[in-house]
Amino acid sequence: MTPVRHSVAEPVAKKFFTPGVKVLLTLFGLGVLFGLYRFIFGLGSITHLNNQYPLGLWIGVDVATGVALAGGGFTTAALIHIFYRGKYSIIGRPAHLTAMLGYTFVAFGLMIDLGRWYNIWHPAWPAMWNGNSALFEVGICVMLYLTVLYIEFIPIVAERFIGNSPKWIDGILRFLNRILGKVMWFFLIFGVVLSCLHQSSLGTLMVIAPYKIHPLWYTQILPLLFLLSAIGVGFPMVIFEGIWAAKSFGRKIEMDVLEPLARMISPFIGLYFFVRIIDITVREVWHYVLEGSLQSFMFILEMGLGGLVPMVMLFSDRLRKSPKWLFIASTMYIVFGVLLNRVNVFFIAYQPAYKVSQYIPSIGEFMITIGLISALLLCYRIFVTVFPILPAERKTA
C-alpha cells in the first residue's frame, strides 16, 4: 500500500519581509522578553496562577487548544490516505505542516508552563511511567505523534533537496525516501490512532476533578466530547488556514476543494452538539444554563456562537460557496466552539472550593501566548517558502 500521490506543490516565491511579517516578528520578540522573565524569575513573577488555580492560559490555550487545532493533521491524513479521497490531496501538506508546527509549539508552550521544564523528558523514561495517569497517556501519545509527524515530513524534504544538494545528503534522502515509501501507510494509520487516543485523553484530564468542574462541563464523556470536537475542528482549521494563506500570498482560494470539504463539517458539529445536549439532559443540569453566572454565559456563548450558528451557516449552500462566509463560519467554530470550550474546561468551569477569586490570565501570560502563536505563523511562512507545501499555481485558470 502506498499513500495517495501528492498533487504538484512548490515553494512559495514571494517576498518574505512583508509588513505582516514585521508585526509578527515584533510580537515574537516581545514574547521572548516575557519568556526570559518567566525563566529567570519563576512562574509566580509573571502569571496569575495560584494554589487554587494551578492550570491557566498556557495549559488551556497553548497546550489543550493547540492540540485540538492541530487536529487538522490527522483528520486530513485520514481523509486523503485512508478514505482515499485523492481530490483533497492539495490540502494534505499544508494541514500536515500546521499539525507538525502546532504540536512543536505545544511542546514549547508546555515547557514554559512546567515548573521544572528541564524534566520534560521524564514521562518518556520507563521507570517513571504511570499508566494510571491520563496526563501520562496524553504525554506519551503526543511525543510519539510528534515523531510520526516529523517522519511523515521527510518525503517533502526529500522532494525539495534530492538532486540539488551535496552527494551524501542526496544519498541519505534517497535512502530514507525509498524506505518510507514502503512503510508510510503504517505511519499514516499510526498517526491517526495516536491522535484519537490523546485527543480523547486530553478530555479525561479534567474528569479527575468531579468536585471542581462546573456541572455544565463535568461529564464522564468529556473524552468523547474532546475527540469529537477535535475531529470536527480539523476541516475548519484547514479552511481557515487555506483562505488565510491564499489571501496572504495573493493566491487563488481553492474553493473547488474547500467547499466540498466544508460540507463534511456540519454533520460533525451536529454530532458533537447532539451528544452534548443528550449528556446535559441525561445529567439533568439544564437549569444551570440560566443561573446567570459567568459559567452560564460562557456556556451559551460556546454552544451558540461556537455550535449552533456555524453549524447552521455551513449547512447553507450559499454561505458555504462564499469564501468570506465560509471563513467566518469556520473561524467561529474554531474560536467559540473549540478554543472557548478548552478555556472553559480548564479554568472557567474549574471552580475549586477554596478559590479566593476567579483566575484571569495576566498580561505576561497573554504576551507569551501571543509570542508563541506569532512564532508559529512565522515558521509556517518560512516552511512554505522553503519547502513544496502549497499547491503549484496553475498557469491557466
Added chain:
Amino acid sequence: MDLSRRNFLKCTAVAGSLGMVNSATLVQAAHRRPVSPDWLGVLVDTTVCIGCRRCEWACRDFNQMPNKPIAEYEDKSVFDELRRPSATGHTVVNRFDNPQNPQRPYYVKVQCMHCNDAACVSACIVGAFSKDQETGAVKYEPWKCIGCRYCMAACPFQVPTYEYSNALTPRVQKCTFCFENLKKYGRQPACLEMCPMETMIFGKREELLEIAHDRIRKYPDRYVDHVYGEHELGGTAWLYLSGRPMWEMGMVKFNDTPIPSYTETIQHNLFKNFLPPLALFAGLASLMYIFKREEERDESSEGGEK
C-alpha cells in the same frame, strides 16, 4: 469484573472505528486499591482543639521552613479569615462557630489527608507521588517532578501547593506525615508531639476508627455521628471527629467513590491489553485497503480519466 468486561466489549463494538469508548456506564464499577490494616493515621478531635496553632509552628520547625517565634502564633486575628495550607506551611488551623456554645468555638486543623486511594498518586504523570505501602503516607519525590501541577488540579482537598516564586527548582509542597520520623522510628508527626491538648491521636487507622466510634457512642451530644475521612473518597488516613458536620467547617462533602476511579476506569478500558488501539489500527488499515482497491477499480474502468 464480568459486568465491566461485557460493558467494555459492548462499548468497543459500538465505538467501532472512531475509537470512542464511552465509559460513563462503567464508573460505578469502581475499582478499589487494596487497603492495608497496618496503615497509620491520625484522629483529630476538633472539639478538643483550642486553636493555639502550636502545630503550625512545630510543622515549620520540623520541616525546616521559615518560621516565626512561637509567641507570635498566639495572634488570634488570623482566624478572621479562612486560611489554607501554602508553600510555606503544610498545615493551618481555622476557627468555626459553635452554635451550642458560642464561647467555645471549634478549631479545624487542615493538612494533607493521606488518602487511601489518592488522586495525586493516580494523576501524577511521572509517579512523583506514591502511597507508602508500609505506613500509608502519601509521599512526594521532587526529583521526579516535572512541575505540571496536575496533582493540584486533581486533589479534591486542594492540599498540594506550589513554590511559584522558585524559578529553578520549584516543589509541590504538602504535609509529609513527617515521613522520615514515621518510617525510621515509627514516631508520630511533629504537630502531634507539640499539641498541648492531645487533640490528635496517632495510630493504626483501623484502631483510630474504633476509638472514634467509641467516643461518639459515649458522648452522643458532643459529636455528630460521622467520622470524616472514614468513607469519604475511599477513606483517608487523617480522620476527624466534630461537633458540627465537617462540611459546615471548611471541608467539602464528598461521596465514597475514590477520585482515581473516575479517570482510571476510562483509561484502563481504553487501553485494556492495548486491544482498543490495535482494533482501531486494524479497522483503519482495512478501510485504507478497501478504499484503495475501490479507487483503483474506478480508475481502470474509467480508463484512467483522473
